[in-house]
Amino acid sequence: MSHTISLGLRMLSDWHIGSGTGQHGRISRKVLRDEEHQLPFVPAKSLNGVWRDGCEIAARALDADADPDGPRLWHSWVEYLFGYQPAFPGAFPGAEAGDTPAAPARHPRPAALSYLGPIRFPGGLGQAIAENRRLRDAVTFVKPGVAHDPVTGAAREDMLRFDEMARGGMTLEGTAELPDGLSEEQLGCARALLWAGARLVEGIGAKRRRGSGRCRLDLGGAGLPPSTDDLARWTANPVSPPVPERPPAPDSAERRAVDDGWESAVLRMTLETPLLAYDRTVGNLVQGRDHAPGWMLLGPVLRRLDSSAAAAAARCGDLVVTPATPQVDGVQGRPVPRVFERDKDERNVYLNRMAEGTPNGKAFKRVRKGYVSGSAQVAVETPGFVLRMHNTIEDESQRPTEALGGVYVYQALAPGTVLVAEVRVRRGVLDTGWWKSLNGRWRLGRSRKDDYGLVSVAAKPMAPESTHPEPIDTASESAPIMSGDRIRVWLLSDVLVRDDRLAPSDDPADFARLLQREFATAGADGVELGPILQERDRRPTSYETARTDSWHRGWRLPRPVLLGFAAGGCLTFKVKAGQISAEVLAEVERSGIGERRGEGFGQIRINDPVLMNKVPRDISERENEQMGTPPRPIVRRLSTVDPGHAGARLIEAAAWRAEIWRLAEERAAQPDEVLGSLIELSATRLNALRRLFVHLDEEGEQLKARITGLTKRWKAPKATAAICALLADDDVWETLKFNDQDRLCLTDAGRDVLRRELRAEALRSLLTACLAAHTRREAHSEETRA
Known part of the structure; x- marks a missing residue:
């Protein structure tokens, strides 16, 4: 059983993890969003990088404190938890450019620490936000910026940019795992190092050295955070991490006697995260296949069957694992035949060259991708892909460099895609009910320790197919x-x-x-x-x-x-x-x-x-059709005990502010309806109302006293009454015509709280917009009369 670690990433400032794209004419750099809810998230790769940096700093300090010339046990723990780094100049401690490692080259080693997907909005908050476009828009905002000339210090021409930023104050959640098989001492050392590294994580994402992306990483779970006594015990007496195991030699057991016929099980795989089944690399683009090949599935199948007979059967052809192809019409899809061609003008007109030849007067081209169900009603389905950009940061320059891989892009199967595979075994090789051990979560493909390759597998036995009717x-x-x-x-x-x-x-x-x-x-x-x-x-x-x-x-x-x-x-x-x-x-x-x-x-x-x-x-x-996608759960408002309640308050307040400004500008189109008889006042007296803006959150009688003190020299009692009615007596929400307040609430008490907290801000926004519109109209009238 694996050891679970809960991750809480508290964003102390606004942050940006980019998708590598922009929006022409509006946004220079967009925030990376997930496919399900279209909400910002922190990829596990990004967190893994800064967490590893923190663990390396902690390991360097712990090794130096123990014995500067002794074995670097804590550094070996970093390599065990996060894997070996590629060999490049300066990759090992104390190395300079042009140096070579003293130790011989080692084989790469996979990381022991793995993640159950990215770091996302907690609980049901993501689903609640996704249901409303205005709430989704409130999660981010656009921040302007400009480049400066290093010589003159002035802003450079044509260098104005607009970056999309995710709002700070949120706490994102995720889960990590440590493998089983660790002793108590080894598990204690791993937790101590991970906790110390998490304390050193201070920023994540772009511009984190300029104030953006400030964060705090909190760990939870069994043994975390470690007590003072445990921390002192594990750091004072560290043990070595597990040694990489050599692959076992093939079992030389004799092949089991088999009966006639085959047993089959269908594996229905739902992708929880994108799946990268490596196909080829083109430049800095790593292209994935549109299916999971059988050689990718054989290893996980044999590990879960945990039988020497299964491994022996696979070597001699008595156990077969077919490729996992996209589901089409509820069954396993088959690659579209190469003899199929499609009309160049009418995309839904197909032709089988093997059976019917080429009609005259039509231009067809071969179909090279897609899957069909094999039924009489042929339907060609193409699975969806996602493109995600990543980079590798060099420690010294803190920027992506070509020596480390720089910026690269993964093209992977989209989450939510359903793949279907079949496991066939000769009858008599495995025990009855062998397919039950294949259920559960699998990790497949490249980069499966973090953002990719998490698959939910459901297995069930399959009835034998019908044979060919005619010899x-x-x-x-x-x-x-x-x-x-x-x-x-x-x-x-x-x-x-x-x-x-x-x-x-x-x-x-x-x-x-x-x-x-x-x-x-x-x-x-x-x-x-x-x-x-x-x-x-x-x-x-x-x-x-x-x-x-x-x-x-x-x-x-x-x-x-x-x-x-x-x-x-x-x-x-x-x-x-x-x-x-x-x-x-x-x-x-x-x-x-x-x-x-x-x-x-x-x-x-x-x-x-x-x-x-x-x-x-x-x-x-x-x-891009996803078969068998479960219906969305019913959205409910969050209470104070639900995870993500504090973040929900931030988002609903931002959504209310955006709606207040929109309604204020809308009402400013007819300022007379809001100001009423106040439009008869002079421009100087109308602008004097701005002095009251800082006092709008005061009680009604206290505010009326300030209004009276402001207008007592005007000798206009009707104006004083109108101002008191507008600022103290009338309901600003009715004046704004803010009628869908409940739709912009995420918490159960959000409506009452926001009406109370944002009342003064709503009045200021409404009056500012109406006074400005009235002033512009009067100035335009004077120019027309002149």
């Missing part, structure tokens, strides 16, 4: 060409094929020989296949080559590059000899073909109806 037989020459002597193969995942020299191959002839061997293994001896590459007006074969670059986490080394046929490819073969039964087709589909089937490679469908039939002329195309 493929070439004994009779009268068999129909399309259904008798040809097989059409649809690649549901990448397929790894080798040629006669054992080199990776993308030749359909090598694919045919591989398929013949698989048919023979399944019980169909003597089958001979020949690829069909060209056909008049049709495309019987259409495929591409895929390259997979991956990393072996256990070995902490890169894995070999894998080349093969890409998912979605379609190949047609002529059955020259032999007979293939429906049972053989089903067995080959379930077991897969080629190499590394346990990792999801080699998944195929043979003679699927999607390839055999024409595509409906008008099919739907969905993008």
Whole structure:
């Protein structure tokens, strides 16, 4: 069981963590917002960076206090908790540019400290704010700025900027975890170092050395904050962190006897945070795949099954984990066939070149991305992505530098996306109910220790699929060409094929020989296949080559590059000899073909109806649709005991102030309706009313006495009565026509509190706007008369 640490990030000043984008003509730099509620948040990566800096300072002080020339135990704890930093000049203590480390190069080590997503608004506050656009707008404000000339000290031309800032005074919350397996002494040292580092976190985000982003990081949970005695005990007698474990050698247990048939379980994965399944790097953009490959899922599956029989079955092909693809129409999506083409003019018109050729007078292009359900009503669905910008800060310059990676962008699957995978195992290999251990939260993909890769998995057993209704037989020459002597193969995942020299191959002839061997293994001896590459007006074969670059986490080394046929490819073969039964087709589909089937490679469908039939002329195309998203919870107002109550007060007050100013400007369009008979006063006497602005929060009788003292020399009792009615007797909220006060309240007592606290401010705003509008109108009238 992991050890949970609750994080409370109290923002003491306004702060900015940018998204790397702006809004043309209005905002130069926008605040990073989440996808669910469109509210600012602190990425776990940002907090991890400043927290690590604080822990490094604490570790340096603790190591120097213990023994300057002794082992750096506390520094080793920093590396254990936050992982190894990349090797670069100055990365190790005391190093200068051009120096080399005294110790040999080490393998990278993943961080032991992980986060359950970003640091967000607490409790139900985020959901309550998200329901109202005006409340969302009140969370941030626009701050102007300008660049100065270093020589003259004056503002530089064309350097005015407007930065969006998140309001200070909020307390954001998150959760971190330490792995299990730590002894009491080791857990005490880890908590002591994390607490000391948290005390040294003083700022986060942009401009934190100029006053923005001032914060305080508070830790909670078992053993946190540590008592004075515990802190003294762990810092005085530190122990070494756990040593990285070597990956266990493959189990040499013999393969279990298996029964006929397969057992299957469906894994439905809901992304709680974005999922980065690495595909390739283009410049500083790290592109993610639109699915989770099987090789990414095999390790977590085997760890949760915790069975040597499962690992042995995966090595020999008796356990298969398919890729997790987006859910389409409630089922696992299949990569769109490469023989599908779309009309260039009408995007919802598709064509199956394998079955119907190309119509005259129409221009089509190949569909290269998306997933289909495989049903008769074809629907092409494309999952949504998010782009997030990050950077790596150099300690000395405190800026992103190219040597450390600088600024980089992650393109990841959007949270809320539902992926579906399948785990197949030969019957008899695992105990009954083995799929139950696959339920829970998983961490997948890159950067899964912080903002990415948190997945909620629900597993359930799956009924076996129906077999093919008709065998493929070439004994009779009268068999129909399309259904008798040809097989059409649809690649549901990448397929790894080798040629006669054992080199990776993308030749359909090598694919045919591989398929013949698989048919023979399944019980169909003597089958001979020949690829069909060209056909008049049709495309019987259409495929591409895929390259997979991956990393072996256990070995902490890169894995070999894998080349093969890409998912979605379609190949047609002529059955020259032999007979293939429906049972053989089903067995080959379930077991897969080629190499590394346990990792999801080699998944195929043979003679699927999607390839055999024409595509409906008008099919739907969905993008960014999230299937199975739960309904939003009912929003309620926060009480004083709810988390986030203090922050809710700040936001609702800001929303009220913005609405007060808007209504004041609206009422200033007709200042006569507000001022009434006061418009008969001279401009000097009207402006004298501004002296009362600082006293508007006084009691009614006291305020009336001040009004009388101001107007006693005017000898205008009607004006005095009108001023008393406007400032002391009338309800300013009715005058403003502020009728939707309840909609801008987040707390249960917010309406009464804000009406009392903001009354004077509302009067000042209303009078200021109306007096200015009346003065402008009178000045315009005089110019017209002149």
